[in-house]
Amino acid sequence: MANTSLVRPLFPGPVDIVGDVHGEFDALRDLLRLLGYREDGIHPEGRRLVFTGDLTDRGPDNIPVVNFVRTLVEADPPRAQVTLGNHDLNLVLGHKRAHNDWFFRESADQQLQVREFLRSLPIVLERSDLCVVHACWDREMIDMARSADDVVCFYEHHANRIRDENDRDPQLDDIGRRLNLQNRNPVKLLTSGPERRARAAFETGGKVRQEERVKWWTDYTDPVWCVFGHYAIPPDLQHFFSKAICVDFGGGYRGLERSAPGFTGKYTTRLGAARFPECTAIFEDGSSQGFGSAMSCRCE
Numbered sequence: 185m186a187n188t189s190l191v192r193p194l195f196p197g198p199v200d201i202v203g204d205v206h207g208e209f210d211a212l213r214d215l216l217r218l219l220g221y222r223e224d225g226i227h228p229e230g231r232r233l234v235f236t237g238d239l240t241d242r243g244p245d246n247i248p249v250v251n252f253v254r255t256l257v258e259a260d261p262p263r264a265q266v267t268l269g270n271h272d273l274n275l276v277l278g279h280k281r282a283h284n285d286w287f288f289r290e291s292a293d294q295q296l297q298v299r300e301f302l303r304s305l306p307i308v309l310e311r312s313d314l315c316v317v318h319a320c321w322d323r324e325m326i327d328m329a330r331s332a333d334d335v336v337c338f339y340e341h342h343a344n345r346i347r348d349e350n351d352r353d354p355q356l357d358d359i360g361r362r363l364n365l366q367n368r369n370p371v372k373l374l375t376s377g378p379e380r381r382a383r384a385a386f387e388t389g390g391k392v393r394q395e396e397r398v399k400w401w402t403d404y405t406d407p408v409w410c411v412f413g414h415y416a417i418p419p420d421l422q423h424f425f426s427k428a429i430c431v432d433f434g435g436g437y438r439g440l441e442r443s444a445p446g447f448t449g450k451y452t453t454r455l456g457a458a459r460f461p462e463c464t465a466i467f468e469d470g471s472s473q474g475f476g477s478a479m480s481c482r483c484e
């Protein structure tokens with residue numbers, strides 16, 4: 185019987201964990217070629233692909249990326265695994281957001297196909313030496329997700345519970361209510377990370393925000409490798425010394441680079457993958473960087 189839990193076993197053996205693709209199919213193909221994968225997603229040395237989620241939005245090729253990854257995931261035996269990202273979750277829940285209007289212009293049948301696939305994805309993949317999640321590692325929330333198998337029901341259950349709790353607390357302001365909905369719902373926390381009250385309101389993406397993201401990985405001390413995406417951190421700003429590695433190197437923002445005046449065709453953002461057990465990050469332009477103790481790497 186297929187394992188349908190939201191927390192599933194990660195592939196054993198050597199894996200290449202690819203960060204948020206965001207519809208950038210050309211960059212993905214360049215990266216997979218560099219990693220030695222054939223067009224059908226098979227690696228001659230038996231390596232396998234894992235994606236941290238956020239397959240779509242921002243880039244030009246959303247449906248081609250989803251269809252390609254879906255073919256690999258549904259192959260027998262599977263050639264890829266994917267953890268659900270917050271952009272993927274928005275499509276599953278039918279939430280309209282900046283950058284996902286493309287989805288709502290697709291035919292009803294195409295929308296259903298994409299939704300069905302994304303709804304079938306786990307939130308966490310784990311094995312003894314290595315774990316993958318889109319945005320945040322949190323043991324308590326992950327344990328809550330183990331017994332759930334439908335992300336929509338699980339999300340709604342907790343969203344309703346938190347709304348009830350919020351309503352019973354007359355002291356709570358709007359920021360506190362929103363923070364509870366973000367931080368106490370396992371689906372929200374694991375797919376888009378913890379937030380806290382900002383010292384002062386600030387503007388990002390054209391919106392005024394009063395909650396800011398918490399850089400949880402700077403306090404990560406677990407001995408198990410945790411690979412995540414979501415945060416669009418360029419390689420030179422990464423904490424490559426920690427056991428928490430962000431493989432979203434900002435490649436989802438190359439649409440912005442393309443449309444900037446004076447764009448030369450050379451991107452500064454990167455699509456990348458973390459190779460295990462090698463502990464090397466490979467980027468779609470052919471560059472690479474060792475991480476962790478790539479000086480004395482101890483991944484199994």
Ligand SMILES: [Mn+2]
Pocket residue numbers: 204238269270271318375413414415
């Ligand atoms: Mn994300």
